[in-house]
Amino acid sequence: MITIAVDAMGGDHAPRPEVEGSVLAAREFGVRILLVGQPNVIRPELAKHAAPNLPIEIVAASDVITMEDHPAQAFRRKKDSSVHVAARLVREAKADGMVSAGNTGAVMTVAKFLLGTLESVDRVALAAPFPNAKGGVSVLLDVGANVDSRPEHLVQFAVMGEVYYRATFGNKRPRVGLLSVGEEEIKGNELTREVYTRLKKSPVHFVGNVEGGDLFSGAVDVIVSDGFVGNIALKICEGLAFQIFGLLKKSINSSLVSQIGGVLSKGAFKALSKTIDYTEYGGAPLLGVRGVCVIGHGRSNANAVKNAIRVAAGLARARMNEKIEQELSAAAVLA
Amino acid sequence: MITIAVDAMGGDHAPRPEVEGSVLAAREFGVRILLVGQPNVIRPELAKHAAPNLPIEIVAASDVITMEDHPAQAFRRKKDSSVHVAARLVREAKADGMVSAGNTGAVMTVAKFLLGTLESVDRVALAAPFPNAKGGVSVLLDVGANVDSRPEHLVQFAVMGEVYYRATFGNKRPRVGLLSVGEEEIKGNELTREVYTRLKKSPVHFVGNVEGGDLFSGAVDVIVSDGFVGNIALKICEGLAFQIFGLLKKSINSSLVSQIGGVLSKGAFKALSKTIDYTEYGGAPLLGVRGVCVIGHGRSNANAVKNAIRVAAGLARARMNEKIEQELSAAAVLA
Secondary structure (H helix, E strand, C coil): CCEEEEECCCCCCCCHHHHHHHHHHHHHHCCEEEEEECHHHHHHHHHCCCCCCCCEEEEECCECCCCCCCHHHHHHHCCCEHHHHHHHHHHCCCCCEEEECCCHHHHHHHHHHHHCECCCCCCCEEEEEEECCCCCEEEEECCCCCCCCCHHHHHHHHHHHHHHHHHHHCCCCCCEEEECCCCCCCCCCHHHHHHHHHHHHCCCCEEEEECCCHHHHCCCCEEECCHHHHHHHHHHHHHHHHHHHHHHHHHHHCCHHHHHHHHHCHHHHHHHHHHCCHHHHCCEEEECECCCEEECCCCCCHHHHHHHHHHHHHHHHCCHHHHHHHHHHHHHHHC | CCEEEEECCCCCCCCHHHHHHHHHHHHHHCCEEEEEECHHHHHHHHHCCCCCCCCEEEEECCECCCCCCCHHHHHHHCCCEHHHHHHHHHHCCCCCEEEECCCHHHHHHHHHHHHCECCCCCCCEEEEEEECCCCCEEEEECCCCCCCCCHHHHHHHHHHHHHHHHHHHCCCCCCEEEECCCCCCCCCCHHHHHHHHHHHHCCCCEEEEECCCHHHHCCCCEEECCHHHHHHHHHHHHHHHHHHHHHHHHHHCCCHHHHHHHHHCHHHHHHHHHHCCHHHHCCEEEECECCCEEECCCCCCHHHHHHHHHHHHHHHHCCHHHHHHHHHHHHHHHC
16 A cells, blocks of 8 residues: 655645545545644544544654745754655655645755655756646646756756656656747757757657747647746746736626626636646656655645645656656666 | 837738827827838728828838748848838938837847947847736846846846836836845846846846746836746746636636626626736837837737837837936946
8 A cells, every 4th residue: 555644734724634635535545644743733633534444644743844944944953844754754665755735945855855866867856737728737847946957957857757747647658848939949048959959869759849838738748947947937827827816806896797797607717716726736746856755835725635645646656766767777878 | 209110011910900000109199100011001001090190101111021930031031021121210210219010039130130239238138018916017028039148138137127117117216126936145046146146236226036926916117037038938928818818718608607697797807808918018128229129919909009109109208228328337337
C-alpha cells in the first residue's frame, strides 16, 4: 500500500482541509496517510470524521511553518516543523511521498535539502498544471524553483515534465513546447534559442516554441520555461482570473435586471469555476527531488488536498524518479 | 494643429476602422489626419462619412504590409508601404506622430530604422496599457521590442515609461515597479537584482519589485520588464481573457435556465467587456524612437483607432521625447 505523508499544518485553513482531504483520499484511493503535525490540533479534527477503520495515523511534529516565514530561515530554525518531519518520513522510506499546502518556498527548500536531488538532475523544478481550451491539462515548468537557468537545466525540465505528465495524465507521448516570443526557431532569447537546438536533438517529443497564450490553447501538454518567467506567468494567471471574476461579479450586481440574470446563470458560473479550478488538477509537484513532493495552494480545500494525494500516490506508483533517471541518461548519451 | 499620420491599410479590417477612427478623432480632438495608403481603397471609405470640412488628407502609399509578412523582409522589400510612408512623414516633420494597427513586428522595425532612436536611448521599448483593479491603468514595458536586455536598458525603460504615463494618464508622479518573482530586493534573477540597485539610486519614483499579479492590482502605474518576459506576459493576458470568456459563453449556453439568465445579464457583460477593453487605452506606444509611434491591435475597431490617435497627439503635444532626453541625462549624471 502506498503511504503519503500529509503536512497537516501548512494551508491557510489547516488542519481542516488537510484532514478531510486525507480521509477522502484514504477512502477513495486506498492509500495510507501519515498526518504530520501537532497531535492536539489534528486529533479533534480527525475525530469529526467517521474514519476509525481507515489507514490514517498521526505523526507528531512540534513546529509550524507559517506563510510569513522566510523559507531559508524556516528551514534552519524550525527543524521539527511538519514539513521537515514529512520530508524525513520520505527520506527514511517510511512514506512514498509527501503533500503540503504550506509556504511554497519553505516546502521547496526543505524538500530540496532533506530529500536531495536525483543523480542526473542539476536543479529541481516546480510544475504547475493549467486547464486548457481543449478540455485537457497543460503543465508549465519551472514556475519558480529557480532563476537564471542554463540550457541544460531546461532540457532536464523537459524530460521531467514529460515523465510526470505521462504518469499523471495518461498521455503516452506528451507534446513538449518551449515558452518563447514566437514560433520560429530563431525567435526567443539566447537561452531559449540554445535550448531549442538541444531539444530538437533530444528524445523528448519536442514540437517547437509556443507563446504565452498557449498556456491555455492546448497546443502542447508540457511547456518548458526558466523559473523566473514561469513564476511570473503563474502569478499573472492567478491575478487575471481573480480580476476578471471580480469585474464579472461587480457588473452583475450593478443593476436589478442583471441581478436577476446573475441568479439564473449561477449554475453556469459554478460549472465555469469548476472548469478553471486548479484544485481539480492535484497541486504542483516538485520534480527532481529524491522522492515525491506535491505542493498545493495555500487556499487548498479538502478536494484539492485529496487530489494532491492522488497525484503523489500516482507518481510513486509509476516510479517516476526511476524513469526520469533513465530518460536523462538516454538524453545524455544522445547529447 | 497637431498632425497624425494614420496607416490606413494595417489592421485586420482596414481601411474601415482606420478611416472611421480618423474621422472621429479629427472631429473630437481637433487633430489633422494624414490617411496613408492606397487612395482608391481609402477614398470610397472616406466618402461614407460626412466629413468634407474636417482636416483629413489622403497620402498615397502603393504597398501593403500584411499580418503574414516577415517584419525584416517587409521592411526591406515593401519600401512604399503605408507604414514606411507614415514613418517618413514623421521623419520629415510633416506629421507629429504615426498610428498603425498593422503587423506589430513590421511597424516596430520600420519605425526603428526610419525614425531612429533618441540620443540617450539604447533600445526602444513597446509599452502596453492594462486596466487595473483600482479602475486605473497600469503600463507594462517592454512587451517585445527586444530580448536579452542589459540593466541599463531596463533603467531607460523605467524613465520612458514614467514620461509616457505622465503625458497620457495625467499622473504627475507615477509609481514604477520592477517585474520579478518576489517583493524583497534579493528576489529575482541577475538582471533584475542589478536593475533594482540602479533604480533605487535613480530619479525615478521606484517602489520596488512587483509580481505577475500586480499587472492588474493597481499597486503601481508603470511596470518594467525585459521584452522576453513582457511579451510572454502580454500573450498570457490575451490568451487567458479569451479562454475565460469562451468558458463563460459555453457555460451560459449550456442550459435553458442559464440561457435566460445570460440574456438578462447581457448588459452586465457589455459593461465588463468595456472595462477590460484595451481599445479604450489607446494602443501601445513604441518608446525611444525619434517621433511618436503608437501601435494598435490588429483587431482594432474605430474606437481603438480614435483613441490611438488621441494618445499619439497627446504625446506629441506633451513633447514626450524632449522630456525623455532630459530625464535620461539627469539619470546619467546621478548614476
